[in-house]
Amino acid sequence: MCLGIPGKIIAITDAARLMAMAEVSGVRREVNVACVAGNDLEALVGAWTLIHVGFAMSLIDEDEAARTLEALRDLGEAQEALDQMAAADEALA
Amino acid sequence: MCLGIPGKIIAITDAARLMAMAEVSGVRREVNVACVAGNDLEALVGAWTLIHVGFAMSLIDEDEAARTLEALRDLGEAQEALDQMAAADEALA
Amino acid sequence: MALRDTHVTMAHGGGGRAMRDLIEEVFTSVFQPPGSEDQARLMDEALQQPGARLAFTTDSFVVTPLEFPGGDIGKLAVCGTVNDLAVGGARPLWLSAAFIIEEGCEIALLRRIVASMAAEAALAGVRIVTGDTKVVDRGKGDGVFITTAGVGVIPPGVEIGAQCIRPGNVVLVNGVLGDHGATILAARGDLALSVDLLSDCAGLGHLMQAVLAAAPGLRAARDCTRGGLASALNEMAAEAGVAVELEETLLPLRPEVAGVCELLGLDPLYLANEGRLVLFCPADQAEAAVTAMRALPEGQGACIIGRAHPGTPGRVTLRTAFGGARLVDMLVGEQLPRIC
Amino acid sequence: MALRDTHVTMAHGGGGRAMRDLIEEVFTSVFQPPGSEDQARLMDEALQQPGARLAFTTDSFVVTPLEFPGGDIGKLAVCGTVNDLAVGGARPLWLSAAFIIEEGCEIALLRRIVASMAAEAALAGVRIVTGDTKVVDRGKGDGVFITTAGVGVIPPGVEIGAQCIRPGNVVLVNGVLGDHGATILAARGDLALSVDLLSDCAGLGHLMQAVLAAAPGLRAARDCTRGGLASALNEMAAEAGVAVELEETLLPLRPEVAGVCELLGLDPLYLANEGRLVLFCPADQAEAAVTAMRALPEGQGACIIGRAHPGTPGRVTLRTAFGGARLVDMLVGEQLPRIC
Amino acid sequence: MKFASEFRDPAAAKVLLAAIARKADEIGATRAKPVHIMEICGGHTHSIFRYGLDKLIHDGVEFIHGPGCPVCVLPMARVDECVEIAETPGVIFTTFGDAMRVPGHRKSLIQAKSAGADIRMVYSPLDALELARRNPGREVVFFGLGFETTTPSTALSIQAAARERLTNFSVFCNHITVPEPIKALLDDPDMRLDGFIGPGHVSMVIGIHPYDFIAADYGKPIVVAGFEPTDLLQSVLMVLTQIAEGRAAVENQYGRVVPEHGNPVSLAAIADVYERRPSFEWRGLGEIDASGLRIRPKYAAFDAEEKFGIGYATGRRNVPELEGCACGSVMIGKLKPTQCPQFGKGCVPEMPLGALMVSSEGACAAYWQYAGAREAAE
Amino acid sequence: MKFASEFRDPAAAKVLLAAIARKADEIGATRAKPVHIMEICGGHTHSIFRYGLDKLIHDGVEFIHGPGCPVCVLPMARVDECVEIAETPGVIFTTFGDAMRVPGHRKSLIQAKSAGADIRMVYSPLDALELARRNPGREVVFFGLGFETTTPSTALSIQAAARERLTNFSVFCNHITVPEPIKALLDDPDMRLDGFIGPGHVSMVIGIHPYDFIAADYGKPIVVAGFEPTDLLQSVLMVLTQIAEGRAAVENQYGRVVPEHGNPVSLAAIADVYERRPSFEWRGLGEIDASGLRIRPKYAAFDAEEKFGIGYATGRRNVPELEGCACGSVMIGKLKPTQCPQFGKGCVPEMPLGALMVSSEGACAAYWQYAGAREAAE
Ligand code: SF4
Ligand code: SF4
Ligand SMILES: [Mg+2]
Ligand SMILES: [Mg+2]
Ligand SMILES: [Mg+2]
Ligand SMILES: [Mg+2]
Ligand SMILES: [Mg+2]
Ligand SMILES: [Mg+2]
Numbered sequence A, B: 001m002c003l004g005i006p007g008k009i010i011a012i013t014d015a016a017r018l019m020a021m022a023e024v025s026g027v028r029r030e031v032n033v034a035c036v037a038g039n040d041l042e043a044l045v046g047a048w049t050l051i052h053v054g055f056a057m058s059l060i061d062e063d064e065a066a067r068t069l070e071a072l073r074d075l076g077e078a079q080e081a082l083d084q085m086a087a088a089d090e091a092l093a
Numbered sequence C, D: 001m002a003l004r005d006t007h008v009t010m011a012h013g014g015g016g017r018a019m020r021d022l023i024e025e026v027f028t029s030v031f032q033p034p035g036s037e038d039q040a041r042l043m044d045e046a047l048q049q050p051g052a053r054l055a056f057t058t059d060s061f062v063v064t065p066l067e068f069p070g071g072d073i074g075k076l077a078v079c080g081t082v083n084d085l086a087v088g089g090a091r092p093l094w095l096s097a098a099f100i101i102e103e104g105c106e107i108a109l110l111r112r113i114v115a116s117m118a119a120e121a122a123l124a125g126v127r128i129v130t131g132d133t134k135v136v137d138r139g140k141g142d143g144v145f146i147t148t149a150g151v152g153v154i155p156p157g158v159e160i161g162a163q164c165i166r167p168g169n170v171v172l173v174n175g176v177l178g179d180h181g182a183t184i185l186a187a188r189g190d191l192a193l194s195v196d197l198l199s200d201c202a203g204l205g206h207l208m209q210a211v212l213a214a215a216p217g218l219r220a221a222r223d224c225t226r227g228g229l230a231s232a233l234n235e236m237a238a239e240a241g242v243a244v245e246l247e248e249t250l251l252p253l254r255p256e257v258a259g260v261c262e263l264l265g266l267d268p269l270y271l272a273n274e275g276r277l278v279l280f281c282p283a284d285q286a287e288a289a290v291t292a293m294r295a296l297p298e299g300q301g302a303c304i305i306g307r308a309h310p311g312t313p314g315r316v317t318l319r320t321a322f323g324g325a326r327l328v329d330m331l332v333g334e335q336l337p338r339i340c
Numbered sequence E, F: 001m002k003f004a005s006e007f008r009d010p011a012a013a014k015v016l017l018a019a020i021a022r023k024a025d026e027i028g029a030t031r032a033k034p035v036h037i038m039e040i041c042g043g044h045t046h047s048i049f050r051y052g053l054d055k056l057i058h059d060g061v062e063f064i065h066g067p068g069c070p071v072c073v074l075p076m077a078r079v080d081e082c083v084e085i086a087e088t089p090g091v092i093f094t095t096f097g098d099a100m101r102v103p104g105h106r107k108s109l110i111q112a113k114s115a116g117a118d119i120r121m122v123y124s125p126l127d128a129l130e131l132a133r134r135n136p137g138r139e140v141v142f143f144g145l146g147f148e149t150t151t152p153s154t155a156l157s158i159q160a161a162a163r164e165r166l167t168n169f170s171v172f173c174n175h176i177t178v179p180e181p182i183k184a185l186l187d188d189p190d191m192r193l194d195g196f197i198g199p200g201h202v203s204m205v206i207g208i209h210p211y212d213f214i215a216a217d218y219g220k221p222i223v224v225a226g227f228e229p230t231d232l233l234q235s236v237l238m239v240l241t242q243i244a245e246g247r248a249a250v251e252n253q254y255g256r257v258v259p260e261h262g263n264p265v266s267l268a269a270i271a272d273v274y275e276r277r278p279s280f281e282w283r284g285l286g287e288i289d290a291s292g293l294r295i296r297p298k299y300a301a302f303d304a305e306e307k308f309g310i311g312y313a314t315g316r317r318n319v320p321e322l323e324g325c326a327c328g329s330v331m332i333g334k335l336k337p338t339q340c341p342q343f344g345k346g347c348v349p350e351m352p353l354g355a356l357m358v359s360s361e362g363a364c365a366a367y368w369q370y371a372g373a374r375e376a377a378e
């Protein structure tokens, strides 16, 4: 459950009500940013958030995302090494 | 103004509310009979009334109607007599 | 029986399996259109005769109530389009039927309407060959609207139309006037009238063929639907550039229809009909046309009601029983019940 | 200018002068149907060639809003019926147009819709030759519904249809998918989405002629309207008795359409299109078909998206970017925005 | 007897027309110097055109169409008030069909309906009452319109609503009376009338004595008439006979329906529910003293003017009528409809400017509809 | 970075699938004797089918579809109550689209709408709030549905309504929590699961520690996962790695979105507005202690259960579910959807009997939709 998708905050639309415009692949929708707003609302502009039912529920952590992708790359390299070893084994066999 | 048409009372439908069924050339509609109701509501059945906006407004007086038609007939006979006289005059001329 | 619902929901319009089930079970299993494409592929040898023309017409049907004494919206939708083809001299061949269904419509009602269409099409000798269904939100429709389009063939040599009308032509109708309009007014219930009337709704294709055979000089025909006899005659007189005079004493009218009109202050000449047409033909073929019509159930009340003459073009008058005359004009808007 | 009202009232449906004025000023003066009878009388020499067949189809159009980025209900009503004729191999010739107008509808809006229909008909090379208008009470309609029926001619020798599809045939589309559906979802306003998209609404008659010329072995075509590509393919596969496999990586999709789908939890394969068709043709003619389509504005995004194969008849699958496969089934009801 | 077809006998009509012709000749009436007879009631106007009596009758008899169509004499400001009430959220506004097309300054009821107001045509105020019973959450307003014929029906409906303690039913009262405008017409110095056909159905309620002043004070004959063609012709003959004999009396041709003293139940209901307004505005005739009725304070709960704070009570009266409208002059017989500068131009039945073009009994609409004057104007 | 496409890289997926295969072989998982991994969340079920992961993954890994679709676990009695509220005159009932087709005993919301109830689909509770602002004369009820992911949105909406003093907005609260049913599943003696994929979006609200008991008390690995295909595969690999290493821990694959301790604003809003019900009924699982939330008394003015006197407060609970429905057994992994006697017979997506057939994340609908089990059943 819980359809959530990453969207970028592109503008604050109603600071009093904590509303901001979010964009997902060129689609804009006003969302509530109560859950991700710090003291400086404007600082949110440009941030990526996870959007669910019209609310920005979580700030997306770019470093963490990069780390996850890096782990995948590492695994790929390990795999390649394994494959080469297997190929070498096979060639030797 | 005041579209009114003769309709015959064919049944009492709601004595408390003084409602009755009236018929006009085979078309039935419930009408209020407050304006034409005497002491015996059932006596209305069979009577002709003048109907306006869903109310029986007046009992139609059959004798008066007959008298009016008779006056027309009399006029017709007088006319015929006149015509005959005119024809006789012409024949003589 | 994949269709388990008793009422139509928005799901039945969504393009998916629910829609397919509705269409197959309620519509195409009854109409059996040819082929599986969303178009019918048709040919009739009459169409390939030199000089033959194709006739094409359409009408949407929006009656309330959907079922009424003497018919339902489905019967109307078939007859209306068959008649529009027939009065132009065409032999009706194929019909399309598009349904706009309001969410909440009872499926059993749809089945009755479809059965009635199929029966009427069979009677008229036409086939319902293609169609469509849409579902609209509650409050955006009225039960069901049906739009039919019809294709027919006008054989070589048949050339009728208002422009063929000439002064001296006789005006005929095929039966009593206003039954449909009066029936619907009463059936709607909001005026609380009760009357034993049936809609005159009928297909007139066979009747037109009979008239064309009996009175080959037939000049023009038109069905007297919305706006009644008066509107049809006004249009025809204007297009023909003739005047028309009707005889009040010849107009066929049921007492019940007259009664509805007197109660509500309406004029029966403007009441809708769904199985009545008005014809213009040369005076010497009028009796033959009447006889041919009277031989058919839908022409029982056929009679002469007036004639075209060289008066003010487009002017329709009625000679009253007193010898007076009044203009029978186009209606302005719709006929509204009057108190005065 | 006898029509003085700015909005439609019940009077405009009553069969009288107000109705006549509305019809003449708003509709027939623009469409200029032939003749004055309530039927068009037509002939086209293509129809009299031996082996030619008449194609006949209909659709009702009920879109909200009536005007949207890239089109309006009038454009839809012309394109939809032109396309239903075209995808069957017919040359579209004549259209009927029946309007069910809700009381209160702005007359200026009707004029815009009618102008849009006339322009689109001219583009498509068809004529609107007959029609009808009805007015329904407020709350019994939705601005305006339009039902068009279309008649065209299938030339001798053209024989396409789902039953002609064979395993090995290649599946093509003429452009990106779901623009219309996503545009309408956003234009409706109730989801408060804003996106720069235009409906793909377009007439595909010329494109079909170009494909038929470039790829004479074309087996079948269908427009992907309600229910989207997925529904069209499911129907065709079932009728053809073949399986179809699509390649996810080949499916053309705008990022904005993908964005609307992700936000609402929808599948773009089920989004409606109004100017997109899916084609099946022999593998060796697929490139020619793509090239022919890309030469036309309405075929800019043409591409191959999959192929028919001898698997479970009627089964449509999608090979994902990962080499996984999923069933692309018929939709159940309508696609509803999801939270989960 | 069906009390209708018997009075449509063409043979009898022929006899009557001949007798009228003789009588007209006798008093020297000619096309150039006609006898002017006003049929007060729009229903009579309707019958005259429907049966073509105006063309059949002797050239020396000219019908002047009176103010007796309650729809026609309704001022625009009153229609505006109807629209205002009908557009109030929660209201179901009920009306006779006739009133739907009457133009207000902004719009007619049919236009208000098309713009979303919940306006329903009814055949009877009883139907409006029934709607109120069935829609307890909605305020059902009935557009009470008409002369003395119709007044009892709304009075009885209000009494019924009071008995049932309905709290969501009210009447927007526009009932008017016949004798007062007749007096106003007779007092107009431009007016030249020789006699009157009296309104048959008004009279079945009020009887014939309210017209005594016409004969007694103004010396004009008046004959209360039925609506069938021989009724009308017979009544014309009776008027001409009085003129020929130099008499002026109130006579009753419609005795089968009209009792001399009217209908006591109706009169009692009117008296219970309504009282006279000091004055009421008539289209084209202006304010006429004591010519309109209002709901008595004891029934204020059923008075839409009170409930909505609208109408005479508010003092916002005398909204000017549109310019160029000759309705007033047509109604006093000074101008014929075709002489109005707006006839067939600014004013047509599709979009009536003046109210005489709205109802088919309006003198202008009747001319347009039945007399073919349109062709001349177009 | 767009935080989506990067995690759909087929090359990375290939690497992950190979690593999973090696790990599965390592622990001796085979088709006959598979590792059972439950993805708790319906969104994960959806992704698995959408990307065909079930077919690509090593034969020895079997996904068990958990109870994590809030629409699926809604008992019929609750739908009946929705219909009852929606059919109340004056109510605008707002809901996420998913819930429209869930069958109640009498009807679904889509059927209630077709029968005249004013039911509107919204994308967000904020849209319902806006409807309430724009329709002051109507009571706008929002069908509050969902796990901890969704709960903050309705809590914040209720707080906003309270701040604005709206009197016509209320929430029919059906919010439920994830940890409690997982505990119930783990306590079932028929249950045999080797590890869990934890719900990513629930966890961004509550953090990862609420799952500690799964590892600590039941010795099962759990990895909180994202929803993109490589997220899922990576998480499966992490679960298998724990199994291979004989560990059981709570791990977080979805660190880019899920903070260890969740979202403090969301948690505060939930705590302010909601409190735990003693128990709540789950379709197929029965009443589960402390698994549902209700609105606190201080927000009673926004509680549809209070406003309409409906639901748990009335004591009319425990309406029996329909017979023959195996939803419960499917949800604990005891039966596969295709083993339900109703699958494809009494229960199809067009007319779902059990709730697992309603939402495309429901295990039965997912089987029907993507796995082609229909052809077998038909
Ligand atoms: S034509 Fe119109 S404005 Fe002139 S008098 Fe007649 S109704 Fe009044
Ligand atoms: S097939 Fe239907 S009844 Fe059976 S488990 Fe699935 S959802 Fe429940
Ligand atoms: Mg027609
Ligand atoms: Mg017709
Ligand atoms: Mg279609
Ligand atoms: Mg409706
Ligand atoms: Mg079609
Ligand atoms: Mg199509």
Ligand SMILES: [Mg+2]
Residues within 6 Å of the ligand: C058, C059, C060, D038, D131, D132, D133
């Ligand atoms: Mg028509």
Ligand SMILES: [Mg+2]
Residues within 6 Å of the ligand: C139, C140, D102, D138, D139, D140, D141, D142, D143
């Ligand atoms: Mg509407």
Ligand SMILES: [Mg+2]
Residues within 6 Å of the ligand: B001, B002, E041, E043, E149, E199, E200, E201, E202, E203
């Ligand atoms: Mg009168």
Ligand SMILES: [Mg+2]
Residues within 6 Å of the ligand: A001, A002, F041, F043, F149, F199, F200, F201, F202, F203
């Ligand atoms: Mg989740």
